[in-house]
Amino acid sequence: MMDVIVIGAGPAGLAGAIASANSGLKVIVIDEFIKPGGRLIGQLHQERSGEWWNGIEESERLHQEAITLSVDIRCGVSVYNLEKDGDLWNVHTSIGTITVPFVLIATGAAEYPIPLPGWTLPGVMSIGAAQVMTNVHRVQVGKKGIIVGANILAFAILNELQLAGIHVDRIVLPEKGPLSGKAGEPEEVMKSLLHAAHLAPSPLLRIGSRFMKNDWFRKTGMKFFPKNGVKVNGTPLLLRKAAIEVIGMKQVEGVRVADTDANGTIIPGTETVYEADFVCIAGGLYPLAELAAVAGCPFQFIHELGGHVPHHSETMETPLEGLFVAGNITGIESGKIAIAQGTTAGYSIAKHAGKCGAVIDEQLNQAIQNVRLIRMQAAIQFNPDIESGRRKMSELWEKLYEKPANLHSTQKLG
Amino acid sequence: MNSNEAIVVCRCEEVTYGQLRTTAEEHQCTAREIKLRTRAGMGFCGGRTCRIPLDRIIEDVLPNVSQGDIPLKYQPPIRPVSFGTVGEKND
Ligand SMILES: Cc1cc2nc3c(=O)[nH]c(=O)nc-3n(C[C@H](O)[C@H](O)[C@H](O)COP(=O)(O)OP(=O)(O)OC[C@H]3O[C@@H](n4cnc5c(N)ncnc54)[C@H](O)[C@@H]3O)c2cc1C
Numbered sequence: 001m002m003d004v005i006v007i008g009a010g011p012a013g014l015a016g017a018i019a020s021a022n023s024g025l026k027v028i029v030i031d032e033f034i035k036p037g038g039r040l041i042g043q044l045h046q047e048r049s050g051e052w053w054n055g056i057e058e059s060e061r062l063h064q065e066a067i068t069l070s071v072d073i074r075c076g077v078s079v080y081n082l083e084k085d086g087d088l089w090n091v092h093t094s095i096g097t098i099t100v101p102f103v104l105i106a107t108g109a110a111e112y113p114i115p116l117p118g119w120t121l122p123g124v125m126s127i128g129a130a131q132v133m134t135n136v137h138r139v140q141v142g143k144k145g146i147i148v149g150a151n152i153l154a155f156a157i158l159n160e161l162q163l164a165g166i167h168v169d170r171i172v173l174p175e176k177g178p179l180s181g182k183a184g185e186p187e188e189v190m191k192s193l194l195h196a197a198h199l200a201p202s203p204l205l206r207i208g209s210r211f212m213k214n215d216w217f218r219k220t221g222m223k224f225f226p227k228n229g230v231k232v233n234g235t236p237l238l239l240r241k242a243a244i245e246v247i248g249m250k251q252v253e254g255v256r257v258a259d260t261d262a263n264g265t266i267i268p269g270t271e272t273v274y275e276a277d278f279v280c281i282a283g284g285l286y287p288l289a290e291l292a293a294v295a296g297c298p299f300q301f302i303h304e305l306g307g308h309v310p311h312h313s314e315t316m317e318t319p320l321e322g323l324f325v326a327g328n329i330t331g332i333e334s335g336k337i338a339i340a341q342g343t344t345a346g347y348s349i350a351k352h353a354g355k356c357g358a359v360i361d362e363q364l365n366q367a368i369q370n371v372r373l374i375r376m377q378a379a380i381q382f383n384p385d386i387e388s389g390r391r392k393m394s395e396l397w398e399k400l401y402e403k404p405a406n407l408h409s410t411q412k413l414g
Numbered sequence: 415m416n417s418n419e420a421i422v423v424c425r426c427e428e429v430t431y432g433q434l435r436t437t438a439e440e441h442q443c444t445a446r447e448i449k450l451r452t453r454a455g456m457g458f459c460g461g462r463t464c465r466i467p468l469d470r471i472i473e474d475v476l477p478n479v480s481q482g483d484i485p486l487k488y489q490p491p492i493r494p495v496s497f498g499t500v501g502e503k504n505d
Contacts, residue, residue: 293484294490294492
């Protein structure tokens with residue numbers, strides 16, 4: 001019998017499998033995609049140090065390390081249910097049920113759209129789909145594109161499309177309304193982009209230094225935002241234009257936009273059409289927590305983490321015995337952090353599986369420190385208040401699940 | 415605003431923004447009820463695509479949703495599977 005099943009062969013899952021296998025456990029990894037690596041295989045960007053983060057190489061490195069440790073990796077297999085059976089977990093997959101004492105859910109994140117009229121036309125895609133087609137499948141998504149939505153993910157992928165020689169003509173905002181939320185309010189968008197200003201040395205976010213660093217800009221805010229936008233890596237970012245509709249007969253032919261005021265309210269009579277043959281909607285990411293939910297894990301909505309996340313500790317345990325989580329399912333962050341969290345979960349599982357002694361304690365401790373360190377140095381941070389989100393979860397964990405242990409130790413003292 | 419009524423929010427079941435808003439307003443209902451009334455989120459993708467827009471529509475009509483619960487409950491199977499697979503007959 002296997003000791004551990006890891007669901008998801010992304011950076012978190014592979015790193016978790018490696019740490020567990022390294023501690024002598026028998027590990028199987030399941031992923032529904034055709035190859036391992038998860039979202040890592042779409043990533044390509046430059047770190048603040050100037051070094052390139054090449055996701056394909058990183059995932060190959062993790063994959064090889066796992067294979068060397070005899071981890072059994074199965075791709076093209078979906079997990080559709082997960083249930084507790086006594087001390088064990090039954091993991092239901094498209095190739096049958098696997099029974100194990102320990103489960104690591106590392107299913108990552110999903111994208112959400114901002115629906116607008118015409119978004120079902122061929123040629124409209126999520127920004128992540130453009131990334132996968134470009135960097136994974138090497139398919140050119142189009143000749144002239146428009147991105148709807150201005151966030152960190154959009155800028156990261158804009159850069160990747162440009163590196164591949166694909167022309168992105170403009171970035172505009174979605175129309176303000178219940179479906180777009182803050183993403184349709186120019187002031188709010190600018191605020192969140194300014195939060196990323198400390199990343200400005202990174203070529204990834206070289207958002208016209210005039211715009212990002214200039215105090216005058218911060219003070220005057222959106223009022224004097226140039227009509228023609230500011231350039232992000234050469235592509236105009238138009239915070240005062242909203243996409244009203246994607247137009248086209250059989251496929252995308254363009255986007256109808258209108259000018260807005262600083263709050264995002266449309267100014268009547270200002271409509272124009274920008275021609276394009278593809279449109280990317282950059283809504284955002286949310287933790288893909290379906291399996292933790294069907295397993296019965298309790299959840300908390302934490303905005304900074306990207307939505308509803310399963311309750312978990314810093315050692316990546318959930319309140320359910322034998323169930324662990326790592327990576328973007330615990331909050332939206334970059335690939336490097338997912339690796340560090342996976343390593344933590346892998347050692348944590350080894351410890352629960354009875355691997356005891358100073359070595360495992362030291363490895364686990366080191367892994368936790370590493371997550372914190374990498375978070376501090378991260379080149380891509382999807383939410384500037386991530387630290388506060390992480391703190392909320394660890395306080396919640398302490399309050400709900402650590403009380404008995406504390407009582408126990410004070411009793412001992414007394 | 416009128417063209418927005420026709421936006422397809424749930425693509426699997428082709429449910430529009432207008433239908434969802436009207437249902438939420440008329441019945442002042444939970445995510446689950448809106449799902450059962452309109453079939454939004456019940457299609458092939460299991461609601462992975464429209465879940466957040468659905469939450470946002472409900473939040474807009476009925477603010478102060480509980481922070482602890484996922485508004486639209488997940489149900490197994492979370493991926494489309496054949497009866498054969500569920501019955502563990504894999505040929
Ligand atoms: C579209 C997109 C673009 C991103 N771009 C960047 C970027 O440029 N830079 C960056 O730092 N971060 C980016 N991220 C964030 C990214 O999520 C993290 O960098 C990192 O990949 C998270 O690792 P993970 O292991 O948690 O999940 P993932 O890398 O997402 O891996 C999860 C794996 O689980 C599998 N899986 C999910 N559910 C099941 C199931 N039921 N059964 C079987 N397998 C399943 C998936 O197929 C996937 O391979 C992006 C995320 C998305 C969604």
